[in-house]
Amino acid sequence: MKKITVIGTGYVGLVSGACFSEIGNRVICCDVDQRKIDLLNRNEIPIYEPGLQEMVTRNKEQGRLLFTTEVGEAIEASDIVYIAVGTPMSETGEADMRYVMSAARKIGEHLNGHKIIVNKSTVPVGTGELVREVVQANKKYPWIGFDIVSNPEFLREGSALSDCMNMDRAIIGSDNPEAASVIEELHAPFKTKVFKTDLESAEMIKYAANTFLATKISFINAIANICEKVGADVEDVAAGMGLDSRIGGKFLQAGIGYGGSCFPKDTYALAHIADKAGYEFDLLKSVIRTNQKQRF
Numbered sequence: 176m177k178k179i180t181v182i183g184t185g186y187v188g189l190v191s192g193a194c195f196s197e198i199g200n201r202v203i204c205c206d207v208d209q210r211k212i213d214l215l216n217r218n219e220i221p222i223y224e225p226g227l228q229e230m231v232t233r234n235k236e237q238g239r240l241l242f243t244t245e246v247g248e249a250i251e252a253s254d255i256v257y258i259a260v261g262t263p264m265s266e267t268g269e270a271d272m273r274y275v276m277s278a279a280r281k282i283g284e285h286l287n288g289h290k291i292i293v294n295k296s297t298v299p300v301g302t303g304e305l306v307r308e309v310v311q312a313n314k315k316y317p318w319i320g321f322d323i324v325s326n327p328e329f330l331r332e333g334s335a336l337s338d339c340m341n342m343d344r345a346i347i348g349s350d351n352p353e354a355a356s357v358i359e360e361l362h363a364p365f366k367t368k369v370f371k372t373d374l375e376s377a378e379m380i381k382y383a384a385n386t387f388l389a390t391k392i393s394f395i396n397a398i399a400n401i402c403e404k405v406g407a408d409v410e411d412v413a414a415g416m417g418l419d420s421r422i423g424g425k426f427l428q429a430g431i432g433y434g435g436s437c438f439p440k441d442t443y444a445l446a447h448i449a450d451k452a453g454y455e456f457d458l459l460k461s462v463i464r465t466n467q468k469q470r471f
C-alpha cells in the first residue's frame with residue numbers, strides 16, 4: 176500500500192486517483208476548486224466515465240480515497256505526489272505552465288519528508304527539471320530530499336477507466352533508478368508494459384505520440400481531398416492502407432479533422448518546443464494547417 180496524493184482532480188487526476196485506490200493504495204485527490212471537491216464529497220462525479228461513479232464510491236467507503244481542497248496537508252500526508260493539473264494552450268500556442276508551477280511551489284512549501292514527485296500533466300520537455308528547481312527553491316527544510324519522475328497519461332475520454340485499469344503501457348522517466356522502480360512497482364497490479372527512460376525522453380514521448388496520431392488524421396484528410404477530385408473512395412483507400420500492419424487502420428477516418436482537449440493544444444505546444452529548440456518542424460506545421468483547412 177502506497178500513500179499517494181494527486182494534485183488536480185480533473186479528468187486525469189480523478190481517474191488516475193480512483194484507479195490507484197482501486198489497486199489498494201491510499202489516495203488523496205486534492206484540488207483548488209472547492210465546488211468540484213464538494214461534489215465529489217457528496218458522491219457526485221463531475222465527469223461521465225463508465226464505471227467511475229461505482230469505483231469512487233467503493234474506494235471512498237473503504238477509506239482508500241479522499242477528496243480535499245487542503246492541498247498542503249494532502250502533500251504532507253503522502254510519499255508519492257502526482258501533479259495532474261491542466262496545461263491549457265496559452266495565447267501564443269505554448270503550454271500554459273502556471274498551474275504546474277503553482278503545484279510545484281506548494282510541494283516545496285509542504286515537503287516534510289522525502290517524496291517522489293511525479294508529473295502526469297502533458298508538459299514541455301524540461302519541465303521536470305523546472306519543477307525540481309521550483310521545489311528546491313521553496314523547501315522549508317533544506318536537508319529533505321525528493322525525486323522527480325515523469326509518468327505521462329494516455330487515457331482517452333469516454334474509455335478512461337478501462338484505459339487506466341487495462342493500461343497498455345506505462346512510460347516512466349527519471350534520472351534516479353530507485354524512484355523509477357517505486358513507480359514501476361505502483362503499476363505492477365495493472366499488469367502493463369513498463370518502459371523506463373530518462374525524464375526528458377518521457378516528456379517527449381507524450382507529445383511525439385499525440386502529434387503522430389494527429390499526423391495520421393491530417394494525412395488521411397489530405398488523401399480524402401485528393402480522392403474527391405480523382406473519383407476514389409477514401410473509406411476504401413483507408414481500409415486498404417490499414418491492412419498493412421506497418422500502417423494499421425486506426426486514426427485513418429477522414430472527417431472534419433482532429434479536435435478534443437488534447438490534440439490541438441499538444442500539436443501547437445510541440446511546434447513551439449521545436450521552434451524554441453531551433454528546429455523548423457515543417458511536417459508538424461503542415462499537419463496543423465491541414466487540420467485548420469479541413470473545417471471549412
Ligand SMILES: NC(=O)c1ccc[n+]([C@@H]2O[C@H](COP(=O)([O-])OP(=O)(O)OC[C@H]3O[C@@H](n4cnc5c(N)ncnc54)[C@H](O)[C@@H]3O)[C@@H](O)[C@H]2O)c1
Binds near residue numbers: 207259296436
Ligand atoms: N483529458 C484528457 O483526455 C487527457 C489525457 C491525457 C493527458 N492529459 C493531460 O493531463 C493534464 C490534466 O488534464 P485534465 O483534462 O485532467 O485537466 P482538467 O482541466 O480537467 O483538470 C485540472 C484540474 O487541476 C486543478 N488545479 C489547477 N491548479 C491547481 C493547483 N495549483 N492545485 C490543485 N489543483 C489545481 C483544476 O482546478 C482542475 O480541476 C493536462 O496536462 C492534459 O493535457 C489529459
